[in-house]
Amino acid sequence: MSLNNADDYNDDLDLAVDGETIELQVPNDLAGKRLDAALAQLLPDYSRSRIAAWIKDGLVSVNGVAAQPKHKLIGSEKVSVTITPSVETAAFTPEAMDLDVVYEDDTVIVINKPAGLVVHPAAGNWNGTLLNGLLHRNPELSQVPRAGIVHRLDKDTSGLMVVAKTLPAQNNLVQQLQARTVKRIYRAVCNGIVPFDGKIDTLIGRDPHNRLKMAVVKFGGKQAITHIKVLERYLAHSYIECALETGRTHQIRVHMREAGHPLAADPVYGNVRHACSDTVKEVVKNLHRQALHAYRLSFIHPKTGETVSFEAPMAPDMYHLLSVLRLEAGLDSSLQHEAGYSDEHFHDGDDDDWDDDDDVEVIYVRE
Template sequence: MNEAISITATVPAELNGQRLDKALAELFPDFSRTRLKEWITGACVSIDGEVVERPREKVLTGMEIAVEATLEAEERHKGEAIELDILYEDDDILVINKPAGLVVHPGAGKPDGTLLNALLHHFPAIDQVPRAGIIHRLDKDTTGLMVVAKTVPAQTHLVAAMQEREITREYEAVCNGLMTAGGMVDEPISRHPTKRTHMAVVAGGKPAVTHYRVVERFRAHTYLRLRLETGRTHQIRVHMAHVRHPLIGDSTYGGRPRPPKQASAEMLAGLRGFTRQALHATRLSLHHPISGEYMTWEAPTPPDMVELLAILRADRQQHLRDD
């Protein structure tokens, strides 16, 4: 079944002078570049009220872009009976607490067994929504809160809210090293120049801003609370590595075990045994895409991070006694 969609966006300063097709890919990331280009050449896209059919057309800051198109059903994936931890659900959205190890969307090397497959099983009609309503992702081994749209109108509103930074996402993490105070990392992120699967701070990359504050300090590690202004791939992991405080367990970005001096066997085992990045999406706040009601959800610290924090506290307490 096909659906008519109507979406709009204002060109931000960072896209000034970009080609229309590239700007659309940034403004409407839930649609493939191929589909967006087809909409442009099919006279479905207008700029400031005038239809534009050239993908190479330049856009300028402040221009109003509108897309009026027919949304054909996405590539069919099968539903799978994968358990979901659903914190909230109504006719328009659902909020889940994603476990570690669950990939969000099928891709190369992972055609099934994903969150998308689980959503299709839980609510089959979601196959009419692009990407089964998934508007943002968590890395495979990051736990915590995600909002999913069950209808195209809900998705359209949520995507716009994400672009306007109206959805608040807060995380907790444990990083290597002692951080003395909170702060902000404002560094652009793009694909790593030589490592295809990695992201990196790159001059000329997409703007990325991460705020953080210290919750608790240990002998050689810091427990943090973080808030995203933007949502770049691997953003927190890249930014924390950039300031030389990679997350515990994040082997991709340098988070190998770094035990303090005279660490106990339990401490060493705990650090070596924590093999995922110590990152959890703990709080999510947004205006409901249909009712407009402001809503907030919280997901408790997962058991493996609770255990990790307990080991770090025990180590700190032991050495306070020894001193």
């Protein structure tokens, strides 16, 4: 595409496609401007960050020579710009991947997400996400916001998620999350011997010392309540079930750390110096993720109105850890608590940002 001035370019901007090279001449009234600032005026339909990325990647030349963002223009130069997709555009590109579909009908999909899979594209993970895989498997999801995703799991948490296949179903599930009729039960391995079943009730907000982490705070956070049931106790670890009455970012991980029992192998909130046998240390080290699994998911089916419930077998890496812990503790190697436990409490799927403040003592009481 060849354009002689900014006005001509604006008229034909929608003709530019990814991979096409735009040729334009710098108007004299932009003399003295930096290249990046001038292009922001000449290409108003593209973000400054995207233009800056093109310049950095050598996709912009002035009079045939690759230029730097600070290059000062004198007017009348010939500028070539090669249009490439933004990372945001690439984020919604279908990608083939194996998805463990537990259940599917014309309204919803229930997926058992493996650890290591990012749910939704974001900075640092613009592709290879669950969203990309869903768009490949079910192209019709391109017509549903966020490809039907209504709640998230941390990248390194395994387990069940529900995805809506239609806009009405998505709206219904979002309303259920807000009304707390979606129930999610997690299972985890934590450090130490959890003494009794109970409840942790605190405020959770951004860690005032590290904005990338969450923490228990005295003021400014939001109430977070986790109900804990001990399933098994080992020599230096416990197998627990967590039911969330609220759903804050990293809630289980933060609460268990504050209770003095961080999740095994948690890279953010864990304790790598936790005392245990060399055998268990090696297994925990090889887990490469927090020992947390979304085990049970229940919700009201958006179309039938019936309550449906699903369970996902423990992820193989966590199952191996449990087997080693049971063997060392002299327990029956079978999973004694994989069925029959009542899911009285639930998770609301809320995932907001919080204000910061100082940590306070965790309230951990018997129920």
